[in-house]
Amino acid sequence: MLCEVAAWPAPRLPLLALALHRAGLAADWTTLLWEASSLPPAGFAAAAGALDAAGREADCGLLLRQGVARPAAEVAGAAIELDGAGRQDRARDLLGAFVRVRTPREAAELALTGGTRLLPLLLAAAREVSGEAEWDLVHALRVAGVPGV
Template sequence: MLCEAAAWPAPRLPVLAEELEHAGLGADVSTLLWEMACLPPTRLAAAAEALVAADRETDGERLLRQSVSRPAHEVAHTAQALLAAGASRRAAFLLEALVRARTPEEAARAAAEDPATLVPLLLDAAAGVSSSSHHDLAHAMRAAGLPGVPGPV
């Protein structure tokens, strides 16, 4: 049932999460978030935004963190959907989670989906993680031939 509910319109999802908690089924909220992490990128972004808008920012962030296990190009598309919705802070959160969880080469594959937008955002996210993460990601992006990557320092 939670798998089916995850496909509901985004505004209904925070209400469902709250009702599950009120019914003593708080553990099922984690399952619901996991199922939501499998939604198509645009719907995933909308679900994360709906959670944040309903004062469930922790759940929205958990949803985005879980979604970085998806293929790199889908994570990139989710970031693009968040950016298109004006949620640049959550897009940055998602990209930082990607940098933390995946290899630099995988993050570079995500950047390849939209280099003009994602290269600088991913490099900023990597710099926020550590200088070595930034260095490794920049190297992986240069090796992948992505435009807009600064040279080694």
């Protein structure tokens, strides 16, 4: 049932979070966030955006961190959706989480998938993680032949 609820229109999620917490079902909310992390990139980005817009930063952050388990192409798609919705900070948060837990080579694959629109966000996210993460990413991007590096 929670996997079906995760696919509801994203603006309902913050209200559902309140209802579940009031009912003492916080664990179910956490499970619902996990289910939302496996939505298609557009739905995943919409869920993160709705949580962010409602001021549920911790829930949004958890959702974004869970989302990095997805294939690189899907993370790229979600980051582009977030950026296109005016949520560049959340796109950078998603990409920063990706840089923290995935290899520089996988981040370069993500950059190739996301094209030139994603590259500045990915580099900024790596820079926010650490200077070493940024250097490792730049090296991987050059090895992968990503244009613009």
